[in-house]
Amino acid sequence: MTETETETDTETVWNMRSPQVQADQLASYDAMRARCPVAHGSDGSWTVFGHADTVAILEDPDTFSNEVSSHLAVPNGFDAPAHAAYRDVIDRYFTAERLAVFEPVCRAICADLVAGLAHDRDIEVMATLGDPVATDLQCAFMGWPLAMREPLEGWVRKNHAASRSGDRNRMAEVAEEFDSFIRAELDARRADPGKTDDPTTRLLAETVDGRALTDEEIVSIIRNWTVGELGTISAAVGIILHFLATHPEEQRRIRAGEWDLDAVTDELQRLGAPLVANRRRTTTPVTIGGQEIPAEEKIVVLWASANRDEAVFPDPDAFNPTANRPHNLVYGRGVHYCPGAGLARLELRVLLEELFAATTGIEAGTVAPVLAHFPAGGYQEVSVRLR
Ligand code: HEM
Numbered sequence: 001m002t003e004t005e006t007e008t009d010t011e012t013v014w015n016m017r018s019p020q021v022q023a024d025q026l027a028s029y030d031a032m033r034a035r036c037p038v039a040h041g042s043d044g045s046w047t048v049f050g051h052a053d054t055v056a057i058l059e060d061p062d063t064f065s066n067e068v069s070s071h072l073a074v075p076n077g078f079d080a081p082a083h084a085a086y087r088d089v090i091d092r093y094f095t096a097e098r099l100a101v102f103e104p105v106c107r108a109i110c111a112d113l114v115a116g117l118a119h120d121r122d123i124e125v126m127a128t129l130g131d132p133v134a135t136d137l138q139c140a141f142m143g144w145p146l147a148m149r150e151p152l153e154g155w156v157r158k159n160h161a162a163s164r165s166g167d168r169n170r171m172a173e174v175a176e177e178f179d180s181f182i183r184a185e186l187d188a189r190r191a192d193p194g195k196t197d198d199p200t201t202r203l204l205a206e207t208v209d210g211r212a213l214t215d216e217e218i219v220s221i222i223r224n225w226t227v228g229e230l231g232t233i234s235a236a237v238g239i240i241l242h243f244l245a246t247h248p249e250e251q252r253r254i255r256a257g258e259w260d261l262d263a264v265t266d267e268l269q270r271l272g273a274p275l276v277a278n279r280r281r282t283t284t285p286v287t288i289g290g291q292e293i294p295a296e297e298k299i300v301v302l303w304a305s306a307n308r309d310e311a312v313f314p315d316p317d318a319f320n321p322t323a324n325r326p327h328n329l330v331y332g333r334g335v336h337y338c339p340g341a342g343l344a345r346l347e348l349r350v351l352l353e354e355l356f357a358a359t360t361g362i363e364a365g366t367v368a369p370v371l372a373h374f375p376a377g378g379y380q381e382v383s384v385r386l387r
Contacts, residue, residue, distance in 0.1 A: 037289035143198020235378035239272030
């Protein structure tokens with residue numbers, strides 16, 4: 001029992017947003033997982049900590065629905081069959097062929113940002129690399145002008161603050177602000193058809209079930225790609241650089257090519273959890289982790305805990321890209337598996353290749369890292385020195 005928990009007659013109630021939990025999310029989730037596989041939150045939701053229970057949820061979308069919010073969220077707020085129809089459209093934007101076309105663009109952006117980083121003195125990774133690389137890559141992938149970068153960065157900051165506050169009205173306002181950027185992009189393309197052939201333009205011509213996508217659906221798709229990309233990629237960059245800087249021997253072996261770089265970035269995200277959680281809703285009474293949960297309850301799927309479960313990863317802090325990969329849930333599992341996984345892996349691999357080419361070593365800086373607070377994962381600040 002800790003200050004983050006209170007006891008009722010039947011169960012432990014815990015508060016994921018309490019300052020004690022947020023002081024070190026991963027340590028708090030590790031501690032909870034050890035003694036309480038499913039915890040009832042003070043907001044009424046049920047947080048699931050174990051890997052096997054998480055997989056059971058992901059593989060049973062009939063019982064654990066994704067329809068958790070009244071706001072339109074394409075595709076993640078839908079269950080079958082609508083979800084599958086949307087995914088048919090979305091998955092076509094992330095094929096190997098599309099990614100191959102994007103790779104040189106991605107490389108040029110990464111090389112440019114890496115070339116601008118100072119050597120032999122402290123640099124703060126999130127501000128100088130994590131946030132800008134995520135925003136620039138997203139603008140390039142979507143075909144948006146670089147003038148979108150500044151409003152997008154401002155929007156990401158506001159979105160983080162709104163999500164942290166848990167204030168639903170504020171979150172809706174921030175979402176509306178984003179939607180207006182995107183509507184302007186859609187209007188510009190309609191006014192000048194044929195000017196561009198990029199994902200944003202192509203979405204205008206998509207159909208589901210024999211009808212055109214509505215603007216609301218297109219905006220929602222783009223918002224989810226953007227949210228999918230910006231927070232997670234920048235958090236992943238912070239997590240990866242912090243690990244390299246604090247693990248010189250592993251860095252040497254990674255630089256020497258001992259492992260496939262995609263396996264490396266997957267494993268470092270397993271360790272550090274750039275995406276902390278997603279939600280589900282029970283459609284029927286269920287028992288999970290020994291806990292009876294009624295129908296119509298909210299479930300928190302906690303990637304940041306499942307991916308560190310000792311039952312599957314005997315030493316959760318050990319870097320073991322090959323052995324851990326088959327069990328790694330960093331991009332999810334089941335029908336909602338991340339459609340952007342291939343893009344994310346490409347971006348992180350290319351960024352590492354460019355960083356390794358431009359440096360002989362990445363060392364820890366003199367300033368202690370600052371951990372991020374839920375819903376963000378990873379770090380707010382990471383200081384390193386490039387050599
Ligand atoms: C390091 C980067 C990323 C991580 C760790 C990540 C992780 C995840 C995870 C765990 C899920 C499953 C959510 C669930 O089951 O509820 C997911 C879904 C999703 N991700 Fe990603 N993602 C990343 C990058 C991206 C990118 C680059 C995009 C698009 C540009 C993207 C778009 C999406 C979308 C649209 C979904 C919802 C899929 C569905 O419900 O069918 N993600 N992501």
